[in-house]
Amino acid sequence: MSHYLPIFGKRHYVPLLLVLAVYLGSLLFASYKGGPVGAVADTTYAGSLACRACHRAIYDSFVTTAHNRASSLASAETIAGHLDAGRNTFKFNQLSSVLLGADSGVFFQAAYLGGAEYKRAPIDIVVGSGRKGQTYLYWRDNVLLQDPISYYTPADCWCNSPGYPKNGPYFDRVTNARCLECHASYATALDGSTNDIAYFQKSSVLYGINCERCHGPSEAHVLFHTAHPDEKASRLILTKNDMTRQQKLDVCGLCHSGIRVSVKPPFSFVAGGRLSDYSAVKYDPDSAALLDVHGNQYGLLTSSKCFMNSQMTCSSCHNVHQTEIAQPRIYSARCMACHNPSSHNECTVREVPGLVLSNNCIDCHMPLLPSKAIYLQLENSRLSTPDFVRTHRVAIYPKVSSEFLRKLAKASR
Numbered sequence: 151m152s153h154y155l156p157i158f159g160k161r162h163y164v165p166l167l168l169v170l171a172v173y174l175g176s177l178l179f180a181s182y183k184g185g186p187v188g189a190v191a192d193t194t195y196a197g198s199l200a201c202r203a204c205h206r207a208i209y210d211s212f213v214t215t216a217h218n219r220a221s222s223l224a225s226a227e228t229i230a231g232h233l234d235a236g237r238n239t240f241k242f243n244q245l246s247s248v249l250l251g252a253d254s255g256v257f258f259q260a261a262y263l264g265g266a267e268y269k270r271a272p273i274d275i276v277v278g279s280g281r282k283g284q285t286y287l288y289w290r291d292n293v294l295l296q297d298p299i300s301y302y303t304p305a306d307c308w309c310n311s312p313g314y315p316k317n318g319p320y321f322d323r324v325t326n327a328r329c330l331e332c333h334a335s336y337a338t339a340l341d342g343s344t345n346d347i348a349y350f351q352k353s354s355v356l357y358g359i360n361c362e363r364c365h366g367p368s369e370a371h372v373l374f375h376t377a378h379p380d381e382k383a384s385r386l387i388l389t390k391n392d393m394t395r396q397q398k399l400d401v402c403g404l405c406h407s408g409i410r411v412s413v414k415p416p417f418s419f420v421a422g423g424r425l426s427d428y429s430a431v432k433y434d435p436d437s438a439a440l441l442d443v444h445g446n447q448y449g450l451l452t453s454s455k456c457f458m459n460s461q462m463t464c465s466s467c468h469n470v471h472q473t474e475i476a477q478p479r480i481y482s483a484r485c486m487a488c489h490n491p492s493s494h495n496e497c498t499v500r501e502v503p504g505l506v507l508s509n510n511c512i513d514c515h516m517p518l519l520p521s522k523a524i525y526l527q528l529e530n531s532r533l534s535t536p537d538f539v540r541t542h543r544v545a546i547y548p549k550v551s552s553e554f555l556r557k558l559a560k561a562s563r
């Protein structure tokens with residue numbers, strides 16, 4: 151890996167998060183340094199399916215989550231946008247459009263100018279669970295490129311891929327390895343990969359984010375417990391007691407701290423390791439106000455008083471084995487684990503009729519804010535709409551709060 155060249159500063163066309171191109175050396179699972187803590191020295195992966203035998207409930211609920219569906223092979227089930235006639239085109243303007251469809255089982259995007267097709271690319275890979283949207287990738291030899299049209303869930307429609315030229319379809323954006331690092335579980339990069347282009351071994355790609363991305367390689371654990379079914383205490387696996395607060399945060403920070411400057415190739419960080427040995431944040435941690443609300447939950451959270459004055463980790467509010475999004479009460483209950491009458495640390499907002507604090511902590515203290523990085527172009531439009539993201543800077547937002555109370559008063563009238 152000595153020939154690994156960190157290059158940065160250049161903006162690449164990557165949706166949602168502007169990501170840095172990184173050079174991929176030869177990647178071997180066993181070649182990481184830092185490694186898991188404690189007595190766990192496992193470097194072999196068992197695959198999520200192996201966990202099901204003993205962790206059935208977790209497995210069954212986890213497979214339905216956004217993480218597990220963060221990327222997949224293209225299929226009628228995984229493509230969230232409409233492929234039926236009438237809803238399967240995106241019009242840039244009167245002349246230029248893209249048709250989306252399937253032909254003999256191959257999904258495609260085809261560019262039209264004045265009614266005539268002039269270019270076509272397959273949809274091979276779906277990136278995004280569709281919770282907010284999806285972007286599609288296709289193979290050209292061993293390189294992954296991004297299709298021109300993406301899907302935007304809030305408007306249930308096709309949109310121009312974020313950051314793309316506005317007048318017509320663009321087919322030539324090469325994606326770099328970090329894209330798969332955050333949206334998949336593994337991919338082998340082939341010799342000849344450079345700073346800008348990663349050549350992948352197609353058959354090596356493991357889609358979705360699986361158990362061992364967060365728990366580390368677990369084959370030894372599986373083998374041990376399979377051989378010792380009566381052992382009730384966990385063995386040969388990272389436990390939460392083994393990990394420091396920072397190690398726990400790093401597992402999530404790998405993908406949830408925005409753009410990072412890499413010093414080692416993608417997929418070399420393993421749960422239990424120290425993320426700062428692999429990459430560094432690209433923002434100034436002291437100027438959190440400038441952080442974009444998208445994709446950098448880590449940076450925003452660590453700038454909050456809640457975080458600084460407690461031992462909070464992401465797990466203080468999230469159970470990632472389940473989908474809990476859009477259930478404000480679950481989250482409010484987690485706030486109240488620390489903010490309750492006995493902690494003398496309760497909300498001081500003035501009570502008004504109709505306000506049930508315990509239902510809505512997050513609407514006032516973690517509001518949805520527009521992303522500064524992600525703008526989407528909808529059909530027949532030269533205007534862009536921002537994507538709204540839940541800020542992780544837990545704080546007092548007086549304007550948001552009075553707006554919330556105003557709406558509440560209106561609704562209860």
Ligand code: HEC
Nearest residue numbers: 196200201203204361365368372375376382383384389390
């Ligand atoms: C043959 C049974 C078996 C299989 C297969 C198995 N585990 Fe476990 N695992 C256990 C037992 C027993 C425990 C301890 C009791 C518990 O926490 O459920 C455990 C505990 C754990 C813990 C909690 C560690 C702690 O103490 O904090 C994690 C994490 C874990 N397993 C992950 C996995 C993953 C990931 C897989 C699949 C790659 C897997 N397990 C497969 C039996 C198994």
Ligand code: HEC
Nearest residue numbers: 216217220278279281332333359401402405464468473475
């Ligand atoms: C390998 C990269 C990766 C790691 C590691 C990771 N995430 Fe994510 N996470 C993602 C991606 C990508 C998405 C968006 C998935 C989608 O909707 O397509 C996501 C979505 C989420 C969501 C929103 C979706 C939902 O179901 O609620 C939450 C919350 C979340 N992650 C929390 C965490 C926490 C907490 C950790 C650490 C324990 C973590 N993530 C670790 C990449 C990662």
Ligand code: HEC
Nearest residue numbers: 198201205208209212217359360361363364365390465470
């Ligand atoms: C996005 C990261 C992530 C993924 C993916 C993930 N887990 Fe976990 N898991 C965690 C975290 C974080 C904890 C510790 C929660 C805590 O501190 O209480 C945990 C805890 C556990 C535990 C301990 C018992 C418990 O409920 O806390 C088991 C067992 C476990 N996970 C198994 C699995 C299995 C099996 C899969 C795949 C089907 C999986 N996990 C996928 C992050 C993840």
Ligand code: HEC
Nearest residue numbers: 169277278279280281282283284285325328329332405445
């Ligand atoms: C540094 C990690 C990282 C990189 C690199 C990255 N993403 Fe993401 N992406 C995320 C996270 C985390 C989320 C969800 C969290 C959020 O919305 O803030 C996400 C969300 C998305 C979504 C929306 C999914 C949904 O339904 O919510 C799409 C689509 C997407 N990314 C596509 C891509 C593509 C395509 C690339 C590469 C060309 C890429 N991303 C690169 C981390 C990353």
Ligand code: HEC
Nearest residue numbers: 455456459460461462466484485488511512515544545546
């Ligand atoms: C792990 C414990 C913990 C959890 C969970 C937690 N907080 Fe806090 N929070 C704190 C601590 C400690 C402080 C600092 C109190 C102080 O400075 O007196 C704080 C401060 C705050 C403040 C004051 C911030 C400021 O800038 O003045 C607000 C508002 C707040 N929390 C809201 C929330 C909300 C909303 C949630 C849930 C989404 C939450 N907290 C979850 C521990 C926590």
Ligand code: HEC
Nearest residue numbers: 402406447448451463464466467475476477481512539540
């Ligand atoms: C104080 C509580 C709290 C903590 C700690 C916390 N989150 Fe969240 N997170 C939330 C709430 C509340 C939401 C919004 C849920 C909703 O919209 O229904 C959320 C949403 C998310 C989403 C989805 C974002 C979106 O706009 O769709 C991601 C991704 C996420 N969290 C990741 C993380 C990561 C990674 C960490 C640790 C660095 C973390 N969270 C720590 C409370 C928290």
Ligand code: HEC
Nearest residue numbers: 485489495496497498499507508510511514546548551554
């Ligand atoms: C209607 C909006 C709203 C809701 C809902 C709300 N808060 Fe607040 N909260 C505020 C405002 C505004 C302040 C600042 C009040 C002031 O000026 O004293 C505040 C202050 C706080 C503080 C700081 C207290 C201090 O001592 O400085 C904490 C902690 C807090 N809220 C937590 C919570 C928690 C936990 C919940 C959910 C149970 C919640 N809030 C629900 C608007 C809200």
